[in-house]
Amino acid sequence: MRAFAEVLDGLSTTQSRIGKLALLSAYLRHAPDPDRGWALAALTDGLPLRIAFRRILSDLMAQRADPVLFKISRDFVGDTAETVSLMWPVAPYVDAPPRLSDVVGQLLAAKPSEQAGIIARVLDRCNARERWAFLKLVGGAPRVGVSARLAKTAVAELGDRDVSDVEEVWHALEPPYLDLFRWIEGTGERPDPGIVPVFRPMMLAHPVEEADWPGLDPNDFAAEWKWDGIRVQVAAKGGDVRLYSRTGDDISGAFPEIRSAFAHADVVADGELLVVRQGSVAAFNDLQQRLNRKTVAVKMLRDHPAHLRLYDLLFADGEDLRPLPFADRRRRLEDWHARERPLLTDLSVLIPFASFAELEELWRGARQAGIEGLMLKRRASAYLAGRPKGHWFKWKRAALTLDCVLMYAQRGSGKRSSLYSDFTFGVWRPRVGSNEQELVPVGKAYSGFTDAELRELDRFIRANTTETFGPVRAVQPKLVLEIAFDAVQLSARHKSGVAMRFPRVHRIRWDKPPEEADTLDATLALIDRPAA
Amino acid sequence: MRPVESWLYATDKGLYCAPGDFYIDPPRPVDRALITHGHADHARSGHGHVLATHETIEIIKVRYGVGSAATFQIAALGSAQRIGDVRVRFAPAGHILGSAQIVMEHAGRRAVVSGDYKRATDPTCRPFEVVSCDVFVTEATFALPVFRHERAEDEALRLVQSIARNPERAHLLGVYGLGKCQRMIALVRAQGYDRPIWLHGALVALTELYQNLGFDLGDCRPASTAAADELRGGLIMCPPSALMDRWSRRAGEDPLRVFASGWMRVRGRARQRGVELPLIVSDHADWPELLDTIVETGAEDIWVTHGRDDALVHQLSLMGRRARALALIGYEDDAE
Ligand SMILES: [Zn+2]
Ligand SMILES: [Zn+2]
Numbered sequence: 001m002r003a004f005a006e007v008l009d010g011l012s013t014t015q016s017r018i019g020k021l022a023l024l025s026a027y028l029r030h031a032p033d034p035d036r037g038w039a040l041a042a043l044t045d046g047l048p049l050r051i052a053f054r055r056i057l058s059d060l061m062a063q064r065a066d067p068v069l070f071k072i073s074r075d076f077v078g079d080t081a082e083t084v085s086l087m088w089p090v091a092p093y094v095d096a097p098p099r100l101s102d103v104v105g106q107l108l109a110a111k112p113s114e115q116a117g118i119i120a121r122v123l124d125r126c127n128a129r130e131r132w133a134f135l136k137l138v139g140g141a142p143r144v145g146v147s148a149r150l151a152k153t154a155v156a157e158l159g160d161r162d163v164s165d166v167e168e169v170w171h172a173l174e175p176p177y178l179d180l181f182r183w184i185e186g187t188g189e190r191p192d193p194g195i196v197p198v199f200r201p202m203m204l205a206h207p208v209e210e211a212d213w214p215g216l217d218p219n220d221f222a223a224e225w226k227w228d229g230i231r232v233q234v235a236a237k238g239g240d241v242r243l244y245s246r247t248g249d250d251i252s253g254a255f256p257e258i259r260s261a262f263a264h265a266d267v268v269a270d271g272e273l274l275v276v277r278q279g280s281v282a283a284f285n286d287l288q289q290r291l292n293r294k295t296v297a298v299k300m301l302r303d304h305p306a307h308l309r310l311y312d313l314l315f316a317d318g319e320d321l322r323p324l325p326f327a328d329r330r331r332r333l334e335d336w337h338a339r340e341r342p343l344l345t346d347l348s349v350l351i352p353f354a355s356f357a358e359l360e361e362l363w364r365g366a367r368q369a370g371i372e373g374l375m376l377k378r379r380a381s382a383y384l385a386g387r388p389k390g391h392w393f394k395w396k397r398a399a400l401t402l403d404c405v406l407m408y409a410q411r412g413s414g415k416r417s418s419l420y421s422d423f424t425f426g427v428w429r430p431r432v433g434s435n436e437q438e439l440v441p442v443g444k445a446y447s448g449f450t451d452a453e454l455r456e457l458d459r460f461i462r463a464n465t466t467e468t469f470g471p472v473r474a475v476q477p478k479l480v481l482e483i484a485f486d487a488v489q490l491s492a493r494h495k496s497g498v499a500m501r502f503p504r505v506h507r508i509r510w511d512k513p514p515e516e517a518d519t520l521d522a523t524l525a526l527i528d529r530p531a532a
Numbered sequence: 533m534r535p536v537e538s539w540l541y542a543t544d545k546g547l548y549c550a551p552g553d554f555y556i557d558p559p560r561p562v563d564r565a566l567i568t569h570g571h572a573d574h575a576r577s578g579h580g581h582v583l584a585t586h587e588t589i590e591i592i593k594v595r596y597g598v599g600s601a602a603t604f605q606i607a608a609l610g611s612a613q614r615i616g617d618v619r620v621r622f623a624p625a626g627h628i629l630g631s632a633q634i635v636m637e638h639a640g641r642r643a644v645v646s647g648d649y650k651r652a653t654d655p656t657c658r659p660f661e662v663v664s665c666d667v668f669v670t671e672a673t674f675a676l677p678v679f680r681h682e683r684a685e686d687e688a689l690r691l692v693q694s695i696a697r698n699p700e701r702a703h704l705l706g707v708y709g710l711g712k713c714q715r716m717i718a719l720v721r722a723q724g725y726d727r728p729i730w731l732h733g734a735l736v737a738l739t740e741l742y743q744n745l746g747f748d749l750g751d752c753r754p755a756s757t758a759a760a761d762e763l764r765g766g767l768i769m770c771p772p773s774a775l776m777d778r779w780s781r782r783a784g785e786d787p788l789r790v791f792a793s794g795w796m797r798v799r800g801r802a803r804q805r806g807v808e809l810p811l812i813v814s815d816h817a818d819w820p821e822l823l824d825t826i827v828e829t830g831a832e833d834i835w836v837t838h839g840r841d842d843a844l845v846h847q848l849s850l851m852g853r854r855a856r857a858l859a860l861i862g863y864e865d866d867a868e
Contacts, residue, residue: 066846072840
């Protein structure tokens with residue numbers, strides 16, 4: 001545990017990718033099996049433990065700390081596991097911490113009712129840094145700035161291999177990955193990826209920058225709408241179908257209807273996962289309801305039907321199409337789709353255009369239909385893993401803005417817990433039965449300001465508080481915030497009837513009188529109709 | 533017996549002692565100020581008469597000039613004097629060089645204003661003295677149960693070991709210029725680090741003051757006088773604000789950023805500052821020290837000046853003590 005704690009601690013404060021990689025490789029080279037395999041699991045897919053982590057932590061702390069102090073501390077630190085590691089009562093003498101693989105072994109063998117006791121005994125034997133690392137290990141997502149891909153890259157480095165070699169076998173492996181390390185270190189065979197439909201690293205786009213335009217010839221590019229869903233890869237082989245997120249996470253469990261649609265296929269395809277009702281793409285919020293579920297209720301399947309809009313074909317009938325130019329792959333995709341016609345799928349249309357100006361004009365029209373932006377794909381480019389420069393571009397529309405009035409402020413968490421940093425703002429509407437105006441809250445923003453602006457806002461809030469309830473202060477409606485957001489949608493859950501997507505403070509309008517802020521009608525006018 | 537709050541209370545000019553007609557650490561200029569220690573949010577310029585320890589007065593003169601108050605009067609630690617109708621005594625606070633608690637007795641009651649304080653040992657200042665009292669006025673900078681500082685000696689050793697492990701990289705150590713800077717120098721010296729320590733310009737004058745007052749801090753030099761290759765693999769100290777700014781470029785391509793502060797206990801704080809090696813060293817009391825100290829003073833009433841008053845007031849109420857936050861303005865909750 002000590003070596004693992006040290007590497008995790010170092011990773012959490014090391015900024016550079018090279019520095020992180022060096023720390024990880026050194027750890028993987030020196031740590032024994034099976035400890036290093038469990039550590040690798042923690043940094044990639046998570047340990048195969050079923051632990052009600054939050055409940056166990058809150059039960060353990062309920063016996064050891066005052067609830068008010070725990071809450072204040074948690075708000076300050078901004079992370080529950082770290083708070084527990086710091087507040088855990090110090091044992092009279094601290095023993096050496098247990099070995100990582102022993103702890104994992106105990107937890108794997110334990111009944112659910114025994115888990116809390118095991119966790120408490122480990123915490124008693126650790127110092128603060130080890131407690132933190134241990135809780136990150138069993139808690140699922142260590143969030144130390146190490147992607148699964150970086151961890152796999154560190155493994156690949158042990159044997160001078162490329163990360164894609166590791167990724168191609170990854171889904172055939174299980175922690176603690178003994179066969180993987182044997183293969184990488186040259187003492188064992190390559191693990192057989194078998195007939196498991198494995199994840200193929202995706203090709204990603206760069207935002208198009210002003211400086212890119214002069215170098216781009218419209219004839220070299222195909223254009224597609226950028227859909228407001230999530231990017232997925234569907235991999236089907238021998239009746240087994242997997243749906244992978246952009247980062248290679250297996251999200252198949254949440255989308256059984258897509259799996260059955262591909263049950264007879266032998267392909268790997270790239271597309272956008274959406275919720276579509278009667279041919280209309282629903283708001284992103286609807287898709288979010290479907291994510292992060294291990295199983296799906298029938299009602300959810302009926303009310304939030306999933307749909308896959310395909311735009312690329314990587315493999316078909318065992319043939320690797322990735323070296324082909326985009327234009328050829330697109331033809332293969334169209335042929336395959338016309339032949340197989342899998343349910344719940346369609347193709348992302350190619351938008352014909354002669355010039356980028358024409359394309360922009362088309363897009364302006366589509367904006368009314370909720371289109372998030374455009375994708376530009378170089379016709380001659382192969383399907384290249386990662387984010388290679390100059391092949392795929394995303395062209396997003398500028399954010400929308402509204403002038404809103406600050407209504408409430410709440411203390412932040414983490415470094416901001418001494419400042420008021422969460423802002424609820426509203427717009428004007430006529431009060432029912434009178435011709436006076438009243439404010440109605442339309443959203444909440446936590447970002448978009450500098451530290452200096454945050455301190456000014458904090459000062460304004462303290463000086464203009466009308467009421468305090470717990471961590472929240474109501475303030476006089478005097479300050480206008482120009483709020484930027486990606487979209488506004490109808491929402492039954494909000495008093496105003498609308499909800500903003502990604503609102504953030506664009507500018508603080510100290511100069512603007514609050515009466516001149518925007519109205520609810522102006523807000524409603526920005527609602528996108530569902531995409532066609 | 534008059535309750536203490538009838539003669540010692542917060543005003544818009546700061547904490548005021550009526551029978552002595554003086555203010556303690558006032559944030560605005562006043563006729564008569566008693567100063568606990570030299571940190572900028574406690575010691576300001578422009579007062580008429582200043583009463584403080586010898587070291588604190590020397591610090592104020594270095595920071596603001598010899599004319600920053602009309603008159604200075606030295607308070608000898610331990611010896612009491614009358615000011616108006618109050619008996620006043622200064623007692624060591626263990627926070628930084630010259631730091632003192634101010635003990636006041638009036639009408640049969642004793643109040644102690646601690647200023648800032650800590651209980652851990654510090655080679656650059658006198659240890660905290662527990663003074664029993666009726667009212668204890670405490671700081672609360674690190675008053676959350678998550679704050680338990682590490683042993684400063686162990687943290688200094690981690691720094692010295694990191695310097696040895698990374699002979700190519702300069703170590704850039706962010707510290708507050710008064711107290712933390714000189715304490716860290718003394719701590720790494722005690723770990724056997726005897727190479728020159730390079731100082732940002734903002735740290736030079738106060739470090740010289742410590743040396744003039746007899747502290748042996750070894751070979752400390754202004755970083756501006758170093759040849760480029762002298763800094764490689766060396767230890768450079770700077771104010772926290774310089775850790776990430778243009779100035780830090782003189783430390784070479786890829787300096788290893790270190791920050792010594794109680795805030796480093798929380799990872800988010802270290803990450804936010806781009807700190808690669810966080811050292812948990814503080815000149816303020818941590819949570820157990822705050823509680824222990826309050827219990828040891830035997831005070832029935834605890835007034836909290838600056839920091840996380842909410843958590844401390846709650847905890848003290850659980851311990852059956854009367855505690856309240858003093859609404860004082862002008863102090864930095866985050867200062868360290
Ligand atoms: Zn201080
Ligand atoms: Zn202070």
